[in-house]
Amino acid sequence: MVASAFTSSAVTGVAKVARVASGCAVVLPLARIATVVIGGVVAVEAVPMVLGVMGFTATGITSSSIAAKMMSAAAIANGGGVAPGSLVATLQSLGATGLSGLTRFILGSVGSAIAAGTARFY
Numbered sequence: 001m002v003a004s005a006f007t008s009s010a011v012t013g014v015a016k017v018a019r020v021a022s023g024c025a026v027v028l029p030l031a032r033i034a035t036v037v038i039g040g041v042v043a044v045e046a047v048p049m050v051l052g053v054m055g056f057t058a059t060g061i062t063s064s065s066i067a068a069k070m071m072s073a074a075a076i077a078n079g080g081g082v083a084p085g086s087l088v089a090t091l092q093s094l095g096a097t098g099l100s101g102l103t104r105f106i107l108g109s110v111g112s113a114i115a116a117g118t119a120r121f122y
Contacts, residue, residue, distance in 0.1 A: 032116070032119050035115050035116070035118075035119040036112045036115050036116045036119070037112070038115065039111045039112050039113075039114055039115020039116070039118075040107075040108035040109070040111045040112035040115070041108070041111075042111060042115075043107045043108060043110060043111020043112075043114075044099070044104050044107050044108045044111065047094075047099065047107060048094075048095075048098065048099065051091060051094055051095045052095065054066045054067050054091070055067030055068055055095075056091045056092055056094065056095025056096075057095055057096075058095065058096055058098075059096075060092075060096070061092060061095075067088075067091070067092070067095075070087075070088050070091075071088050071092075074086055074087075074088045
C-alpha cells in the first residue's frame with residue numbers, strides 16, 4: 001500500500017511538472033539543441049584542422065603552403081620581417097601552441113550561436 005501511494009504521488013508530481021513545462025514558451029525541440037551543440041563542437045574542432053591544412057603546424061610553417069605564401073607577402077610588405085601581432089604571427093602561434101581554454105570557449109559559443117541562427121530558418 002505504501003509503495004503504490006508513493007508511486008501514485010510520484011506520477012502525479014511528474015504529470016504536474018510536464019504540464020508546467022509544456023506551458024512554457026521556451027521549450028526547445030531536441031533536434032535544435034543537438035544542432036547548437038554540434039555547431040559548437042564543429043567550430044572548436046575545425047579551427048586547428050584548418051590551420052594545419054593551411055600550413056600552420058606545431059613544427060612551424062610548412063613550405064609551399066598557403067601559410068608560407070602569407071608569410072612571404074607579410075615579410076615583403078613589412079620590409080623583411082613578419083610584424084609581431086600580425087595575422088600571420090597570430091595564426092603561426094595558434095598553429096604551434098594550439099587553442100587556449102578561453103579561445104575554445106569563445107569558438108564554441110560563436111559556433112553554437114551561428115548554428116542556432118541557422119536552425120531558426122529550417
